[in-house]
Amino acid sequence: MRVDAVDRRWHTVAPERMVLGVVHNVTSATRLLDLLSVFRGDDRVGVVFTCTGSSALDPGTREFITTMGMPYLPWEEAKAAALDVAIATNRGGDLHNLLTPLIGSPHGAGYNKTLSREPGAGSREPGAFGLTAEWLVHEGRVVPAAIVLSHHEQLDRLAEGCPEAVPVAVVAGDPCADQLAAAVPFRSAYRRAFGLLPGQRLVLLSSTWAEGSLLGSPGHRQLRRALAELPADEYRVIAAVHPNAWFKEGPWNVRRLLGDLTEAGLLLPAPETETWKAALVAADAVIGDHGSLTLYAAHLGTPVLLGAFSDTKVAPGSPMARLGATTARLTDHPLPEQLAALPRPTPQQSAQQSAVTSHPGEAAALHRRLFYRSLDLPEPPYPARTLPIPLPESIGADPRLPVLPPMYVTVSPTAPDTVLIRRHPARLTDRQPTDSHLVADRHDPDPTFPGSAELLLLPADRTFDTEWADLAGPFRLGAPVIALEQPDHACLLLLPNGQRRQARWESRPAWADFTHAASALHRQLLEHPAERTRLTLTAGADMPPGVLLITPA
Structure with a gap:
C-alpha cells in the first residue's frame, strides 16, 4: 500500500508523530515488527515502512510487506521525507542519506557475526557486524542517532570497534529473549499446539543461512539424520530455517529440497511466522549452528548440540563465539544417545550464564522509553508489556497423504x-x-x-x-x-x-x-x-x- 508519509491530512486517524520502519529483508522486517509493538494502541503515532533494496537476500521482502498490509513508502521518497524517527534492524543500504533521525537495533540475539560491505572481502575491521565504524560511520559522522544494544558487554566491543559511537549507545535488553522467557509457563500449551502426545519429545533443528549452516551441509545431512535416527513415535522433529535461506532459494525450492523429509514427518514452518519462537519454548533439545536461535535456546536452558558451526563467521569475543567453544558438537555416535547425554542447566544457572540480555523482562519498557523520547512524546499511561508468543496454527506439516509410509x-x-x-x-x-x-x-x-x-x-x-x-x-x-x-x-x-x-x-x-x-x-x-x-x-x-x-x- 503506497502512502504519503509527509502530508498527514489524509489519515483517518491523524497521528502527531510519524515513524519510518526501515526494512532490509524479511529477517529484519520480523524483528522490526517486534520492536514496533510498543506503539500498540497509541493513535498519536503513525508508522510507514520502506525497503532499502540493498540486500542480496531481498527476494520475498516486498511480498512480505504486502501480505502483512504494511503501508509502504518507496526508498527514494523515504530518504527525502523528514519524519520524526526512523528505526532499522539492519545496517545495510545508504542509511546515511536519511533525513529522519535513525535508531539502529540488532535483528538477532545481539551482535555476533562478522561481515564486510564488500562481498567476499571478509571483515576489514576486527569486531562484530554492527559494532564497527565500517557500519556506523559515514564520512566521519556517526549515522545513527541512537544504537540499541541488548547487553552491557556489547559496550566494550563497541568502544573497541567504533569509540565515537559509544555516546549514542543505549542498552535496552532483548525483546525476543523476553518473549521466550515469558512463554515458558505456557510450554504445555505450545506442545499441545504442535500435536505432541504424552511422552513425546520435540527436537528443533535450527539453521542459519549460507555455507557452514545446518541446512548448508551436503544433502542437508543433519536434518536427514535426525529423521532417520530418532524413533518416529518417540520424537517429533521441526526445522526452523532462516528467512534468508528461504527467500534466496525460494520457498518452493526449499520445500522441494526437503520434500522427502517433510513426507517423513519433518515440521517446516514458514519463516515469516512466529512458530519458531513457540518451537523454541516447546523443544526438549535443539540441534543448531551459529545462528541466533541456538543462542536463544542456550538462554532458555534448553539442551543444545551443535550440528554445524562456522567459526570464521562469528565475531571473536562474542557470546556466540563462547557458545561455540563450550557447547557439545554432533559426532558419529547414535543421535538418541547424544541427545540423552546432553546436560540441562537449571533456569537459575541459565539466567546467570546468559549473555543475551542485561535487562531480562525490561526490553519493552526500555525500548518504549527510547522511542518516545526520540519522538518527543510522553509515554502512554499504561505499562509497556511483552507480547505473548501466539500459539501456532499452521506448523508446516506436509500435506497428508493417503499412503502409509514405509x-x-x-x-x-x-x-x-x-x-x-x-x-x-x-x-x-x-x-x-x-x-x-x-x-x-x-x-x-x-x-x-x-x-x-x-x-x-x-x-x-x-x-x-x-x-x-x-x-x-x-x-x-x-x-x-x-x-x-x-x-x-x-x-x-x-x-x-x-x-x-x-x-x-x-x-x-x-x-x-x-x-x-x-x-x-x-x-x-x-x-x-x-x-x-x-x-x-x-x-x-x-x-x-x-x-x-x-x-x-
Whole structure:
C-alpha cells in the first residue's frame, strides 16, 4: 500500500508523530515488527515502512510487506521525507542519506557475526557486524542517532570497534529473549499446539543461512539424520530455517529440497511466522549452528548440540563465539544417545550464564522509553508489556497423504510379555536396522518397498477381500504377511499358509494404532506362533504403554 508519509491530512486517524520502519529483508522486517509493538494502541503515532533494496537476500521482502498490509513508502521518497524517527534492524543500504533521525537495533540475539560491505572481502575491521565504524560511520559522522544494544558487554566491543559511537549507545535488553522467557509457563500449551502426545519429545533443528549452516551441509545431512535416527513415535522433529535461506532459494525450492523429509514427518514452518519462537519454548533439545536461535535456546536452558558451526563467521569475543567453544558438537555416535547425554542447566544457572540480555523482562519498557523520547512524546499511561508468543496454527506439516509410509520396525523384548517398538522411516535409512522388519502400504505407488516388505498394511478405509492370495497379488513370491485394520485400531493378520491371527487393544495409548499392533503381532507369531497371550507395548522411556490381546482369528 503506497502512502504519503509527509502530508498527514489524509489519515483517518491523524497521528502527531510519524515513524519510518526501515526494512532490509524479511529477517529484519520480523524483528522490526517486534520492536514496533510498543506503539500498540497509541493513535498519536503513525508508522510507514520502506525497503532499502540493498540486500542480496531481498527476494520475498516486498511480498512480505504486502501480505502483512504494511503501508509502504518507496526508498527514494523515504530518504527525502523528514519524519520524526526512523528505526532499522539492519545496517545495510545508504542509511546515511536519511533525513529522519535513525535508531539502529540488532535483528538477532545481539551482535555476533562478522561481515564486510564488500562481498567476499571478509571483515576489514576486527569486531562484530554492527559494532564497527565500517557500519556506523559515514564520512566521519556517526549515522545513527541512537544504537540499541541488548547487553552491557556489547559496550566494550563497541568502544573497541567504533569509540565515537559509544555516546549514542543505549542498552535496552532483548525483546525476543523476553518473549521466550515469558512463554515458558505456557510450554504445555505450545506442545499441545504442535500435536505432541504424552511422552513425546520435540527436537528443533535450527539453521542459519549460507555455507557452514545446518541446512548448508551436503544433502542437508543433519536434518536427514535426525529423521532417520530418532524413533518416529518417540520424537517429533521441526526445522526452523532462516528467512534468508528461504527467500534466496525460494520457498518452493526449499520445500522441494526437503520434500522427502517433510513426507517423513519433518515440521517446516514458514519463516515469516512466529512458530519458531513457540518451537523454541516447546523443544526438549535443539540441534543448531551459529545462528541466533541456538543462542536463544542456550538462554532458555534448553539442551543444545551443535550440528554445524562456522567459526570464521562469528565475531571473536562474542557470546556466540563462547557458545561455540563450550557447547557439545554432533559426532558419529547414535543421535538418541547424544541427545540423552546432553546436560540441562537449571533456569537459575541459565539466567546467570546468559549473555543475551542485561535487562531480562525490561526490553519493552526500555525500548518504549527510547522511542518516545526520540519522538518527543510522553509515554502512554499504561505499562509497556511483552507480547505473548501466539500459539501456532499452521506448523508446516506436509500435506497428508493417503499412503502409509514405509517403516523399518524393531520389536525388542524388555521383560516377560513386554516389548519395545521402534519405527524409522525406510526412505531415509541407508540400510535396514538389525532385527527389524520392513512394513509398507499394500497400495504404495512406489513398488520399491511393498516388493520387499515382510508386512503389508491395509487400512480399514480400503476396499479389499480377506484372502491372502488375492491381497498379496504381485508380491506373492515374497510371501509377505498382510495386516488388515479392524475396528478400534485392532489388527487381523493373514499368513501365506492360510492361518489368521488377531490383536485387539485392551488399552491403547495415543501414539499407537493398527500398524503397531501388526508389527507386535508379527513378531509374536515368529516367536510363539500358537499362543494366545497378552502383550505390553512401549515406545520409549516416557511413553505410556499399551496392552494387546493376541488370539487366533
